[in-house]
Amino acid sequence: xxxxxxxxxxxxxxxxxxxxxxxxxxxxxxxxxxxxxxxxxxxxxxxxxxxxxxxxxxxxxxxxxxxxxxxxxxxxxxxxxxxxxxxxxxxxxxxxxxxxxxxxxxxxxxxxxxxxxxxxxxxxxxxxxxxxxxxxxxxxxxxxxxxxxxxxxxxxxxxxxxxxxxxxxxxxxxxxxxxxxxxxxxxxxxxxxxxxxxxxxxxxxxxxxxxxxxxxxxxxxxxxxxxxxxxxxxxxxxxxxxxxxxxxxxxxxxxxxxxxx
Numbered sequence: 001x002x003x004x005x006x007x008x009x010x011x012x013x014x015x016x017x018x019x020x021x022x023x024x025x026x027x028x029x030x031x032x033x034x035x036x037x038x039x040x041x042x043x044x045x046x047x048x049x050x051x052x053x054x055x056x057x058x059x060x061x062x063x064x065x066x067x068x069x070x071x072x073x074x075x076x077x078x079x080x081x082x083x084x085x086x087x088x089x090x091x092x093x094x095x096x097x098x099x100x101x102x103x104x105x106x107x108x109x110x111x112x113x114x115x116x117x118x119x120x121x122x123x124x125x126x127x128x129x130x131x132x133x134x135x136x137x138x139x140x141x142x143x144x145x146x147x148x149x150x151x152x153x154x155x156x157x158x159x160x161x162x163x164x165x166x167x168x169x170x171x172x173x174x175x176x177x178x179x180x181x182x183x184x185x186x187x188x189x190x191x192x193x194x195x196x197x198x199x200x201x202x203x204x205x206x207x208x209x210x211x212x213x214x215x216x217x218x219x220x221x222x223x224x225x226x227x228x229x230x231x232x233x234x235x236x237x238x239x240x241x242x243x244x245x246x247x248x249x250x251x252x253x254x255x256x257x258x259x260x261x
Contacts, residue, residue: 008217009087009207011055013188014079016098017180019046020159047072047105048162048173050079051180053188060181067165067173073109076102083117087207092139092187095123122201124191131198143186146193151186152179196245205248218242226252 022042023033035043046065053060063079065072079102083089091098099121106114129137136142144150154176161172195215205212212219224239224247233251240247 008056009204010085011088011090012052012083012086013055013060013090013184013191014050014052014094014098015091015180015183015187016050016101017048017176018101019048019163020156021045044108045101045104046070047075047101048159049177049180050075050102051177051184052079052082053181053184055188060184062177062181064173064177067162067170070163070165072105073111076105076109077111080106080111080114080117083114087120088202088204089117089121090124090187090191091121092183092190093123093125094121095126120202124187124194127198127200128190128194131194139183139186142190146190148186148189152182154179192243195243196240199246203248213238213240213242214248215240215246216243218247221247 019042022039023037024039025031025033025037049062049064051060051062063075065075099118103114106112125137128134128142134141134145140151152175158172158175160166161168162176198215200215203214204217205214207217210217210219213221218240220241221238222241224237226234226236228234235249235251237249238247239245
């Protein structure tokens with residue numbers, strides 16, 4: 001696996017923006033819209049842009065579908081190469097939304113199947129819902145509450161201008177790219193902000209190959225007491241001084257050998 005210069009795992013944060021569907025309807029208001037009402041040529045979602053940022057870098061970057069072609073195939077191929085460089089991939093609600101959209105475009109465009117990438121994915125929203133009780137779990141709310149200013153502002157007309165390539169379309173695409181980058185950057189900041197209180201899906205220490213914090217991979221850890229579970233197995237608990245939180249635990253067997261749990 002590719003590592004950063006300090007032998008830490010490469011953590012990738014990402015976010016996507018998708019096209020809306022278009023349909024023929026008889027009236028306004030709440031109703032069921034069936035697939036045979038979708039406009040020909042607009043019967044599938046597509047991805048307009050994919051923003052991404054590495055944990056060890058300071059700014060987000062963004063790929064887009066090409067304003068004139070409006071086709072995500074090459075963009076998804078490029079993003080898949082980026083994902084291959086990562087040890088861990090994290091988004092906000094990506095488990096239910098972004099991951100599936102990217103995979104759908106692989107299916108539609110006949111690209112190679114990559115279900116293996118899901119093995120290194122974690123989700124900020126899943127972690128926040130598991131560990132915190134909040135009035136809202138939306139990115140805008142969380143960004144404001146944690147001091148990152150909330151989301152940039154977009155309106156539905158911006159999506160229409162991009163898809164319909166109106167006179168404001170290129171301007172709207174630039175606005176959307178900035179919007180997407182801000183979402184990615186905020187996701188990274190919120191992940192780091194909440195890290196001390198969460199137990200991520202992936203054991204980062206296993207990726208580093210070092211005896212390290214399982215949450216962030218730092219070597220700056222200390223003992224945090226012992227406890228014995230109901231099966232009589234004794235554990236040494238660890239605390240990470242780098243992110244100021246839980247670092248994992250190790251079991252101490254009868255031979256005094258220490259095994260990563």
